[in-house]
Amino acid sequence: MQNLVEQTKEFEARALDAMCVNESQLEHKWYHNLKYVAVGIAFGIVFVKAEIISWYRIQEMFRFQEFHMFGVIGSAILVGMISIWLIKKFDIRTIYGEEIKLHPKTFNKGQIYGGLLFGLGWALTGACPGPLFAQIGAGTTVIAATLLSAVFGTWVYGYFREQLPH
Amino acid sequence: MNILDIIFEPWPWYVAGPLIGLTVPVLLIIGNKSFGISSSMRHACAACFPADIKFFKYDWKKEKWNLFFVLGVLLGSFIAVQSLMSASPIIINPELRADLVQYGITDISGLIPSQLFSWDLIFSVKGFIMIIVGGFTVGFGARYAGGCTSGHAIMGISTLQMPSVIATCCFFLGGYIMANFILPIILGL
Numbered sequence: 001m002q003n004l005v006e007q008t009k010e011f012e013a014r015a016l017d018a019m020c021v022n023e024s025q026l027e028h029k030w031y032h033n034l035k036y037v038a039v040g041i042a043f044g045i046v047f048v049k050a051e052i053i054s055w056y057r058i059q060e061m062f063r064f065q066e067f068h069m070f071g072v073i074g075s076a077i078l079v080g081m082i083s084i085w086l087i088k089k090f091d092i093r094t095i096y097g098e099e100i101k102l103h104p105k106t107f108n109k110g111q112i113y114g115g116l117l118f119g120l121g122w123a124l125t126g127a128c129p130g131p132l133f134a135q136i137g138a139g140t141t142v143i144a145a146t147l148l149s150a151v152f153g154t155w156v157y158g159y160f161r162e163q164l165p166h
Numbered sequence: 167m168n169i170l171d172i173i174f175e176p177w178p179w180y181v182a183g184p185l186i187g188l189t190v191p192v193l194l195i196i197g198n199k200s201f202g203i204s205s206s207m208r209h210a211c212a213a214c215f216p217a218d219i220k221f222f223k224y225d226w227k228k229e230k231w232n233l234f235f236v237l238g239v240l241l242g243s244f245i246a247v248q249s250l251m252s253a254s255p256i257i258i259n260p261e262l263r264a265d266l267v268q269y270g271i272t273d274i275s276g277l278i279p280s281q282l283f284s285w286d287l288i289f290s291v292k293g294f295i296m297i298i299v300g301g302f303t304v305g306f307g308a309r310y311a312g313g314c315t316s317g318h319a320i321m322g323i324s325t326l327q328m329p330s331v332i333a334t335c336c337f338f339l340g341g342y343i344m345a346n347f348i349l350p351i352i353l354g355l
Binding site: 030032033034035036037038039040041042043044045046047048049050051052053054055056058059060061062063065066067068069070071072073074075076077078079080081083084086087092093094095096098100101102103104105106107108110111112113114115116117118119120121122123124125126127128129130132133134135136137138139140141142143145146147148149150151152153154155156157158159161162164 | 173176177178179180181182183184185186187188189190191192193194195196197198199200201203204206207208210211215217219220221222230231232234235236237238239240241242243244245246247250251256258259261262274276277278279282283284285288295296297298299300301302303304305306307308309310311312314315316318319320321322323324325326327328329330332333334335336337338339340341342343344345346348349352
């Protein structure tokens with residue numbers, strides 16, 4: 001019983017995040033992960049080509065000076081929504097034949113406090129986590145310091161997590 | 167205009183947005199993975215310095231795909247910059263440009279202002295705030311909120327999650343406050 005409670009807690013803690021909580025029973029060799037590299041490459045190319053990793057584009061968005069970024073994020077959400085609807089409607093499975101599982105997120109105040117903090121940082125650095133990786137790849141090496149600082153921020157959150165209001 | 171020219175020009179939002187949105191079903195279909203990028207930083211902590219913190223005590227190897235994914239993002243941007251760029255500089259909104267000139271930011275070549283983000287400036291007050299404090303806030307805030315633009319705004323709202331709608335509103339509110347009220351003060355330092 002104790003064990004089950006612990007497991008549930010662990011699952012909840014993990015599920016607080018966007019991270020994948022599907023406990024797939026399938027075991028794959030490491031090279032199966034190369035398909036995620038391929039998707040990442042496509043994603044990185046789009047980031048650069050649509051100037052999503054540009055500090056200026058982010059400033060324009062938050063100052064309501066250009067529609068570009070609103071268009072990017074808005075249409076991405078729309079396409080994501082339609083895709084999810086299609087997956088559900090036609091019971092589309094993974095390439096391994098598994099059922100696609102989506103996990104509901106539960107509300108906690110962290111989404112407000114953390115969300116505000118994240119927004120402040122987003123406008124400062126002109127980058128959310130994806131573009132941080134892409135900016136380094138694009139040759140702005142100093143962003144490696146920003147990324148390390150972001151990893152450190154993640155760690156500090158983990159350290160103080162129990163004391164923070166959620 | 168032939169197809170090659172189109173590739174070398176900057177891509178419009180109605181091409182880029184849908185491609186990014188397609189990441190959601192692609193990751194689900196190729197391996198039942200929920201789109202999210204900031205989690206990679208948590209996995210990095212769990213893998214490198216878990217320090218017996220409960221939040222980092224999980225089997226990060228199960229989430230390895232996420233690290234492969236961000237490696238891909240880094241490679242993809244490298245490929246794009248090396249081989250898919252046009253020679254013309256990026257166009258910046260004239261109002262923003264005029265504002266930046268007021269703060270001495272005149273070099274607008276490239277994707278990021280080198281007068282704010284460079285190794286030389288990292289220990290100046292302004293540089294430290296932008297590069298180090300900014301990064302810290304992104305990492306801390308994303309984890310506190312339980313996701314970033316990809317996990318909440320795109321994946322979360324796509325799956326109709328109310329918490330993600332709230333988080334996304336807060337992202338934009340925070341960004342609005344920073345860009346319009348706090349950043350001008352920092353740039354003026």
